[in-house]
Amino acid sequence: xxxELCDRLGIEFPLFAFTHCRDVVAEVTNAGGFGxxxxxxxxxxxxxxxxxxxDKKVRGKPYGIDLLIPNxxxxxxxxxxxDQLREQIPAGHRKFVEDLLDRHGIDSSDLWRxxxxxxxxxxxxxxxxxxxxxxxxxxxxxxxxxALGVPPKxxxxxxxxxxxxxxxxxxxxxxxxxxxxxxxxxxxxxxGEAGGHCGExxxxxxxxxxxxxxxxxxxxxxxxxxxxxTGRQMxxxxxxxxxxxxxxxxxxxxxxxxxxxxxxxxMLKATSRNTVRSRSRTGKPTRQLQxxxxxxxxxxxxxxxxxxxxxxLLSRPPFAKVxxxxxxxHSGAKELAAYxxxxxxxxxxxxxxxxxxxxxxxxxxxxAVERLSATLAD
Numbered sequence: 001x002x003x004e005l006c007d008r009l010g011i012e013f014p015l016f017a018f019t020h021c022r023d024v025v026a027e028v029t030n031a032g033g034f035g036x037x038x039x040x041x042x043x044x045x046x047x048x049x050x051x052x053x054x055d056k057k058v059r060g061k062p063y064g065i066d067l068l069i070p071n072x073x074x075x076x077x078x079x080x081x082x083d084q085l086r087e088q089i090p091a092g093h094r095k096f097v098e099d100l101l102d103r104h105g106i107d108s109s110d111l112w113r114x115x116x117x118x119x120x121x122x123x124x125x126x127x128x129x130x131x132x133x134x135x136x137x138x139x140x141x142x143x144x145x146x147a148l149g150v151p152p153k154x155x156x157x158x159x160x161x162x163x164x165x166x167x168x169x170x171x172x173x174x175x176x177x178x179x180x181x182x183x184x185x186x187x188x189x190x191x192g193e194a195g196g197h198c199g200e201x202x203x204x205x206x207x208x209x210x211x212x213x214x215x216x217x218x219x220x221x222x223x224x225x226x227x228x229x230t231g232r233q234m235x236x237x238x239x240x241x242x243x244x245x246x247x248x249x250x251x252x253x254x255x256x257x258x259x260x261x262x263x264x265x266x267m268l269k270a271t272s273r274n275t276v277r278s279r280s281r282t283g284k285p286t287r288q289l290q291x292x293x294x295x296x297x298x299x300x301x302x303x304x305x306x307x308x309x310x311x312x313l314l315s316r317p318p319f320a321k322v323x324x325x326x327x328x329x330h331s332g333a334k335e336l337a338a339y340x341x342x343x344x345x346x347x348x349x350x351x352x353x354x355x356x357x358x359x360x361x362x363x364x365x366x367x368a369v370e371r372l373s374a375t376l377a378d
Contacts, residue, residue, distance in 0.1 A: 014244025104332030171199020191226030231364025
């Protein structure tokens with residue numbers, strides 16, 4: 001493609017794939033796109049294993065890493081351990097979760113004993129994230145992206161020295177300006193249709209708004225995100241001025257995805273109306289598959305979700321147990337099972353390989369550009 005960003009990163013097609021699955025990263029990168037590994041749930045040791053595997057699979061082709069280091073969260077300094085943070089979770093919130101599981105036939109008596117805790121929240125603080133950065137920057141990555149807030153200056157400085165581009169997600173023009181002033185190279189403008197953490201502004205409005213806001217700043221690329229699952233959508237965003245597309249949800253129903261079978265089946269059957277924007281998973285607004293969990297937290301009797309990272313510490317144990325039981329066919333667990341996904345889920349109707357998704361994007365993009373070009377008079 002005739003693309004300055006493609007030239008800088010050494011890729012054929014400006015399709016960026018955010019995923020927690022190393023197989024998807026490798027397949028997308030090898031197909032000419034750019035895989036980005038979501039690493040917030042990994043330890044430094046497991047990240048080393050994942051990145052070493054990716055290096056061997058892509059053989060020098062470019063890929064990146066994504067972390068989640070919010071500017072605002074409880075105990076941002078990391079003075080407290082996760083066990084100490086859990087002590088701050090009100091008894092009423094625990095009781096609400098226990099009752100919810102009990103109503104769905106799930107024994108909640110062992111929920112808080114440590115067997116379902118999952119990842120540490122330390123990775124969302126700069127000190128913890130730096131341990132992952134130490135690992136990541138030993139590998140030949142081309143991009144580091146912070147998924148929530150302005151990237152820490154210490155990380156940006158290290159990236160600059162290694163020639164690694166720095167990106168940040170943004171859901172509003174004022175955030176875009178903050179990122180631009182901090183010196184990021186790439187803005188991922190994520191509309192409210194996006195899965196996971198997202199703002200309220202629709203992608204069609206957000207892209208031109210962000211582009212207009214950063215006009216005074218030079219050498220910043222904008223990637224469109226939010227609800228994009230086809231090449232024609234990618235072409236539409238690039239027609240508005242985006243340099244490419246950042247996608248996440250579309251990879252969740254691929255054959256390589258880490259998505260649990262129960263949730264993948266739900267996604268393949270879902271329409272674009274079957275997602276909800278809720279604070280019930282992390283404490284900040286995230287778009288996720290609608291389920292009995294999100295329905296319960298939306299009732300008038302539900303407690304207010306806790307701030308990050310407390311809500312995540314509250315929600316991870318029940319979801320770990322739910323996923324395990326759902327895999328065994330437990331009907332109540334299947335009703336509760338869910339995952340982050342955007343409104344593009346309505347376009348994700350068949351399981352296919354990650355490579356074939358990239359090929360479909362390329363064909364669909366080319367056809368869309370040809371249609372658009374045909375509207376111009378000779």
